[in-house]
Amino acid sequence: MRCVDARQLFDAYLNGELSSSMATELQAHRVKCADCRREFALLEVSGHVLRVDDDPVALDDNFTDRLIACMDEPKSPWTKRLRWTAFVGAPLAAAAVVAMAFVGVFDIGGKGQVAGVITSVEEVLGQPPVPRVLVDAPVAGDSATSVSGGAQAPDGWFNNVRSDVAEKQRRGEPLQRALDLTVLQLIDILEEAKRAPQGQNPLPVGSDAKGASDRSDDSDDTLPVPEGAYNSNTDR
Amino acid sequence: MEVASVLSNTKADRAAEKLLVDRALAGEGSALRELIDLHKDRLFAFIWRMVRDHHDAEDICQDAFLKAFASLKSFNSDYRFSTWLFTIAYRVCLNKMRRKRALTGDVDFTTLPMETVGVPEAAMQSEDAQQVGALVWEAVEKLSPPQRACVLLFYRHEMSCQELSRIVQLPLATVKSHLHRARAKLREMLEPLTEKDLQVFRNLSTRAG
Known part of the structure; x- marks a missing residue:
């Protein structure tokens, strides 16, 4: 096996996708080739560190309680x-x-x-x-x-x-x-x-609506006329 | 990777898991608590390695659980619950990282204090090993989010490439490509290591296949 072929198989080997015969062939090449041996060792070292290192942080002890409380919050x-x-x-x-x-x-x-x-x-x-x-x-x-x-x-x-x-x-x-x-x-x-009596505006009057006259002659209105909404001379 | 053991565990786990999910769906509080306790530490560890911020990681972890439970009915018991949970968490992670990047610019993980970075088990035995561990984690921080996720899920959480593909929502070939590139970058970071450094790990068990 040539180095170029061996290196192409590294990923498959690490992913666990290599057949046993190919894996044996690859191992045999590693024994013979120092460069490939080093290359593969570097990959193995990084994988080992990633796998075994402890995590320096941990969840708070009351995480589960808080999460459950969060779910129980609403009445429904x-x-x-x-x-x-x-x-x-x-x-x-x-x-x-x-x-x-x-x-x-x-x-x-x-x-x-x-x-x-x-x-x-x-x-x-x-x-x-x-x-x-x-x-x-x-x-x-x-x-x-x-x-x-x-x-x-x-x-x-x-x-x-x-x-x-x-x-x-x-x-x-x-x-x-x-x-x-x-x-x-x-x-x-x-x-x-x-x-409220009919014709009288029951709604709170805005601060800028002062002193305008009521409109009392419009029988078509469906609503009471708000104060100051109309000028008495304004035609509809 | 110990495929056989994972598969046998999976078979037993899935039956128990399905039962647990069914109980949770029926509104049994203890089942929810059990699901949280089963997965919270692993999930938090993964998220923390992705975002490198304790508060953000906790928020994302909580969010992921809430989202998962809110749509528990859509959980397909053909897959592992953890795969589904990690899929949701990964998406929440990416969203959070995008938002953070948009607000603060690119996050430079290399500026984070190194004492918060995990040190290898072998650190107890050797200072060299500690340095190697620091180098590896430094390299991990520099990987793109999908590459980092792939490496963490594959090595730390012992997931298969198929599971990775489901979690990061990318085709299997793309996942393998991410793994390949991530390994190449990690190897590159370790290039300065001498034979003596490597000797520290030589007799330690390795994960292959």
């Missing part, structure tokens, strides 16, 4: 938790928000509107479905200054909820929990809306 079975949170929880919470909003619209309007009436989230959450026209000039007899149609009073609570969720996400709180809280807030608001 841990095997279902991840899937529930990722694939069911969040969409379900989102659906609940929408569903609650729809129910709320029916009750607030008190006119038996159907779901098809609702055209946007803003509409559901208190902004009237009007073109957003920026009214710059103050109107005579009206204490309002410049207002932005459809982007005022509801912004107060709606943006609060939205920023609340964003803040929770920023802090790394689970989205599931943030959505749960949002649903609870929404339920509170809608409950209050039910109790």
